[in-house]
Amino acid sequence: MSAEPLRLSRIRLVSADPEALAGFFTTALGFARAPTIRPVPGETVVPLRLGAQAVDLVGFDQPGRPYPEDVPGWSPLFQHIALVVSDMGAAHARLAACPGWRPISTAGPERLPAASGGVSAFKFRDPEGHPLEFLSFPPGGTPEAWRRTGSDPCLGIDHSAISVADEAASLAFYEGLGFSVASRSINTGPEQARLDGVPDPRVAVTGLRPPGAPTPHLELLCYAGAFPRAGLACGDHDVAATVLVFSGAEGAPRAVRDPDGHRLRLA
Template sequence: MSPIRFVLRSADPQRLATFYRDALGFSVGDATTGPSRTIPLRLGAQQVEIVAVPPDAAPYPADSTSNDSWFQHLALVATDIGAAHERLAAIPGWTPISTGGGPVLLPPSSGGVRAFKFRDPDGHPLELLEFPPGKIPAAWSRFGRGDGPLVGIDHSALVVSNLAASLDYYGKLGFLVLAESENAGPEQDALDGAVSVAVSVRALSRSDVPPHLELLAYREPPVRRGPIEPDGVADTRTVLDEAGACVRDPDGHAVMVGPGG
C-alpha cells in the first residue's frame, strides 16, 4: 500500500514552492511544463505536489476559519518547534491562524503537543507540531534536533460536519481509528484562532507509515458549510492510489482512490 500524498493547488506554483523550500525546508523537484504545471515537493519521506489552477479558478476564500467545511491542513513534525517558528517568521507572505505570537502548548487531554497553525501565501492551512518527550510516535522517534527543525508530514486534518458519516466513509476505504480526543479550552482557542472551541478529533490510518488522516468535528463554533470549488485553490487532494479516480467524501474533500474504493 503506497503512502498517502497530497496535492495543493496554486495560481503561482513556483512562488508557492519557493515558500515551502525557504520557510519550511521542503526539497523541490523539477517542474513539469504545460497548462497543468506541477512541482513535486518532499519533506523527509512524505510527498506533496503543487499543481497550477486554471486562470479562472476560485482563490482560497479570504474569510476562511478553522471550522470551515473546506479546511484541510498538513501537520509538519518539528524536532524544535521554536527553531521552526523562527525560520517561518523570517520569510514573508504567510499569515497566522493561532493567536499569541507563537506555538501553543496543549494540555495532556489534547495530546500535550506544542503546535502552531498558519496559512501559506495561497491560503492553505498548515500546522507545526512538536510531540512531548516520552510520547513521540514510533515513526518519528529516530529524529532529534540535529535532523530538523522539520522532518516530515505527520497527518492531514480535515473538517467534517458529520463525524459518524465520515468515519463510515473512510472506514470503507480501509482506515481504522488510531486515537480520539475531545479538545476544548483556552489553549485550543489560541491554536485555532477562535472562541469557545469544542472539537472532536479522530486519528485514522491505513498503515504504519505516515502520514495519516485526522477528522475534526467542530461542535463550537459550528462547522461552516460551503462548497469546495472543484479545481479551486482550496480543493486539496488526498492521494490514496496514484492510478485511481478522484471522488468526494461527504463534505466534498477530494480523495483519489483505487478501483475498489
C-alpha cells in the first residue's frame, strides 16, 4: 500500500511551562485542550486543537533555553503560526484582555495592500515568546477552506511561516519533499513595516502547498537585506525549537532540517 500524501498534521511548540501556556491558548485564542500525556520519559505534552488543526505544547524534564528576546522577522529562528479569524476586532479584543503576550505589530491590526494579498493581519508573541499571527481575508477573497463561521472568532491554523536566507535553496528543498508553489508576492511599504516591526521591509512571500492538503500550508519569508543571520541556532529543548510534523511520509519516521535549520518531522 502506498503512503498517504504528505500533509502538515500538527505543530510542536516547545514550552517552559506547557500547562500555563495551554491556559493562554485556550483563553486568549480559543483552542481546546486534551489531557496532558507523557509519550516518552522526560517529555510532557499538552495536545491542543483549533478547528481541524493540532498544536502540541511540549515540555522537557531537562529544559533548554528560553525564547530569545524579540527575534526579528528576518531571523532564521523566526517561525510563526497564522490563525484565521472571522472577526479581527473580536479576536484582537479577546487577546487584549489577556495578560502576558506582547505585540510584534506596532499599530494594531493592519490591512495590507492588494499587491500583498489585501488581508488584515496582526502579529504578536505568546507569553513565552512564540510568534503568532491573526489573519483575516478580504471580502470575496476567502479560500474555500475558511468559508465558514463559528461561535469562536478564531477558526483554525492557515499556515506556518518561516524566515529563510536563500529563497531558491529553500524552494528546492521543499519541492524535493513534494511541495508546490501556490502563491508569490513581494510585500513592502509602511503597512508591512508596521505589521512586521521591521523598518523598510521588502519580503518575498512564497506560499507552499503540501501534496496531501492545501491547509495548513507553509510560507517562506525572504527579507531582502544584509542581515546578520549567521550563528542563529537553537537546541532541541529550547523554546524556539518549533517542529512541523508531517504525516504520510514514506519510510521510517525521521527528523530533518531545512537549509535554515527549521525542524521537520516526517512520520
